[in-house]
Amino acid sequence: xxxxxxxxxxxxxxxxxxxxxxxxxxxxxxxxxxxxxxxxxxxxxxxxxxxxxxxxxxxxxxxxxxxxxxxxxxxxxxxxxxxxxxxxxxxxxxxxxxxxxxxxxxxxxxxxxxxxxxxxxxxxxxxxxxxxxxxxxxxxxxxxxxxxxxxxxxxx
Amino acid sequence: xxxxxxxxxxxxxxxxxxxxxxxxxxxxxxxxxxxxxxxxxxxxxxxxxxxxxxxxxxxxxxxxxxxxxxxxxxxxxxxxxxxxxxxxxxxxxxxxxxxxxxxxx
Numbered sequence: 001x002x003x004x005x006x007x008x009x010x011x012x013x014x015x016x017x018x019x020x021x022x023x024x025x026x027x028x029x030x031x032x033x034x035x036x037x038x039x040x041x042x043x044x045x046x047x048x049x050x051x052x053x054x055x056x057x058x059x060x061x062x063x064x065x066x067x068x069x070x071x072x073x074x075x076x077x078x079x080x081x082x083x084x085x086x087x088x089x090x091x092x093x094x095x096x097x098x099x100x101x102x103x104x105x106x107x108x109x110x111x112x113x114x115x116x117x118x119x120x121x122x123x124x125x126x127x128x129x130x131x132x133x134x135x136x137x138x139x140x141x142x143x144x145x146x147x148x149x150x151x152x153x154x155x156x
Numbered sequence: 157x158x159x160x161x162x163x164x165x166x167x168x169x170x171x172x173x174x175x176x177x178x179x180x181x182x183x184x185x186x187x188x189x190x191x192x193x194x195x196x197x198x199x200x201x202x203x204x205x206x207x208x209x210x211x212x213x214x215x216x217x218x219x220x221x222x223x224x225x226x227x228x229x230x231x232x233x234x235x236x237x238x239x240x241x242x243x244x245x246x247x248x249x250x251x252x253x254x255x256x257x258x259x260x261x
Contacts (some may be wrong), residue, residue, distance in 0.1 A: 034252035
C-alpha cells in the first residue's frame with residue numbers, strides 16, 4: 001500500500017487478491033463488510049450500509065433506530081472499473097447540503113492478473129471543506145469517534 | 157477560530173475558488189493567473205489579497221516577482237486526516253475483498 005500527497009488531494013492504493021469484478025462488488029455493494037462500523041455520524045448505532053449501484057444514488061447509513069444518513073452521492077458508476085462519489089460530510093461532522101463545499105472520492109479497479117486487482121483511491125478537492133481546517137486539525141484524534149462517544153453517552 | 161469565517165467567505169466566491177484551485181495545481185505569479193483565468197490582473201490581485209488574509213494562500217519573492225501558492229500548513233491537517241483514514245479503510249477493504257462477500261447484518 002502506498003500513499004501520495006498532493007496539495008488538495010490524497011491518493012491511496014492497495015492490491016487485492018481477487019478478480020476485478022469481485023473487488024468492485026465488495027467495495028460497492030459489500031461496503032458494510034469492510035467499512036469501520038464506528039465511522040458514521042448517526043445518533044444511533046450503525047445497523048447497515050447501502051451503496052445504491054447507479055449514478056444519482058447514495059451511500060446510505062442506517063441506524064438501529066431506523067434513522068438514515070445519505071452522506072455520499074454516487075457521481076460515476078462504471079462496473080468493474082471505476083466508481084466516484086461525493087463526500088458530503090463537513091468538518092463539523094455534519095451533513096453538508098451545499099455540493100460546492102463537498103469533496104470527491106474516485107476509486108479505480110485495474111486487473112493486474114486474473115486474480116489480482118489494483119485499487120487506487122483518490123480523495124480530491126479537499127480545499128472545498130475550507131471552513132474548518134484548524135478545527136479539523138484539533139479534532140483529528142477524536143473525529144468519528146467523537147460521534148461514537150456522543151452516541152454512547154446518549155444511551156446512558 | 158477567526159480564520160474559519162475568513163476562509164469560508166474567501167472560498168464562497170467562485171472566482172476566488174478558481175484561483176485557489178489553480179494555485180493548488182501549481183504556484184504562480186499574478187500575471188500567469190490573469191492570463192489563464194477570465195479575470196483582470198487588478199481583480200486577481202484583489203482576490204489574492206483576500207485569500208492571503210484568510211490564511212489560504214501564501215506568497216514569496218522570486219527575483220522581481222511574487223509567487224503565490226496554497227498555504228501548505230492550512231491544508232496539511234485535513235489532508236493528513238484523510239490520508240490516514242483511507243489507508244486504514246483500504247486495508248480493511250483489502251482483507252474483505254480477498255474473501256468471499258459476507259452480507260452485513
